[in-house]
Amino acid sequence: MDDFIYANYLVNYSKKKNLEDLFCAYQSPAQRNTYINDHSLAAFYMITRGRSIMGVMEKIIRQHLDVFHDVESVVDFGGGPGTFLFALSKFKTLNKYTNVERSGAFIDILNVLVEEFLSSSIPHTHVDSISCNYLKLKPQDIPTNDLCVFSYTFCECNNSLGSISGLVENSNMVLIIEPGTPSGFNTIIQARDKLIEKGFSTIAPCTASSGFCPLRDSESDWCHFVERLDRSRIQRRLKNGVLGYEYEKYSYLLMSKYPIPSDGKRIISRPNKTKHSVSFNICSEKNSHIVVTKRENKNQFKIVKKSIRGDLYRRGSVEVSCDESRSKP
Ligand SMILES: C[S@@+](CC[C@H](N)C(=O)[O-])C[C@H]1O[C@@H](n2cnc3c(N)ncnc32)[C@H](O)[C@@H]1O
Structure with missing residues (x-):
């Protein structure tokens, strides 16, 4: 075009x-x-x-x-x-x-x-x-x-x-x-x-x-x-x-006009990633700061490591959008 x-x-x-x-x-x-x-x-x-x-x-x-x-x-x-x-x-x-x-x-x-x-x-x-x-x-x-x-x-x-x-x-x-x-x-x-x-x-x-x-x-x-x-x-x-x-x-x-419930919470900050933990804020009324540590939850840590602002976080997993451009933001 x-x-x-x-x-x-x-x-x-x-x-x-x-x-x-x-x-x-x-x-x-x-x-x-x-x-x-x-x-x-x-x-x-x-x-x-x-x-x-x-x-x-x-x-x-x-x-x-x-x-x-x-x-x-x-x-x-x-x-x-x-x-x-x-x-x-x-x-x-x-x-x-x-x-x-x-x-x-x-x-x-x-x-x-x-x-x-x-x-x-x-x-x-x-x-x-x-x-x-x-x-x-x-x-x-x-x-x-x-x-x-x-x-x-x-x-x-x-x-x-x-x-x-x-x-x-x-x-x-x-x-x-x-x-x-x-x-x-x-x-x-x-x-x-x-x-x-x-x-x-x-x-x-x-x-x-x-x-x-x-x-x-x-x-x-x-x-x-x-x-x-x-x-x-x-x-x-x-x-x-x-x-x-x-x-x-x-x-x-x-x-x-017709409510469609979300099955996760939106990540609304840039995830802070270290070797041992990932932390971020979610769009939620309560418990809006999430910290996932490698020591406490290895599987979830593996998943959230790839997350970016805008992904959906579910307790137990993050829905990471299938994007080629997983990038800094
Ligand atoms: C930045 S462009 C966005 C164009 C397109 N929606 C996009 O996302 O690429 C803003 C558009 O809104 C139109 N626009 C702004 N105010 C308007 C109005 N009051 N009535 C009709 N068109 C309007 C402009 O002419 C222009 O085409």
Whole structure:
């Protein structure tokens, strides 16, 4: 996909300064103008940000395959170039995907990419776009859907959470992804409060009961996860990067109208590993600091040694996600 986008939209692009400005703006989207209504910038976004976010989405989907397996229709608010559609299509075929997007350039890029990369593999997915400011939509304007997605979009508009209760009205499930910063986490926790009021229950990442959050009032930490992603040659060039990989920090929330109990507790700190012990915090109301020693529990020690932040811990075992990139975070 990167080669196709680069060859069609960026190879002769002379306004490199625009690309650099946009990249700078993405460091703090609420304060800077990240509005994109130019095809080259939308294409640049897909390579430099969309592809990293897609990696995060794939990680979340892989961790909850049973939940995403039942999703047939998606409404993606601020879906940009269809990042979520491309991520989910690696796992399953949808009946309907609707992008509610204010930028015509993003909608055009989505249509070109769907035609080029998805039309033969998922010919039965109906891909549609509603070109508008989603903050102004009424529930009756939004199609009924299994899942609605808000990915890296609340960080772009101030006071957007006020509208969330109406926007999720026609959905059974909600997925929100934000940058893994204190501000991104703050958005997630506020959205969670509003969705609990609407009768939604948390599927992930929270595993403490009754809406409790051990990190809500922390001054030094916030709930976030880290995904290590490979960078393509073109991504390296456009990002002026030398490394063949990058770390994407993210916070997220997956909720459903139908409660789905978790069978473990989420690891919410980077595990501290020594030769003889592993210790970490879990998302739990009680006994939230876990220490596993080699001397007391050799089998469990062997398992938790491989764990990273975001894995599920069960007394007796840790569900380690099957990732090639078991890495530092
Ligand atoms: C950072 S991009 C994220 C795109 C995509 N969701 C992703 O994760 O890659 C934010 C998107 O939200 C859209 N957006 C922000 N506020 C919006 C609004 N009020 N109505 C419609 N689209 C909006 C922007 O145009 C942009 O496409």
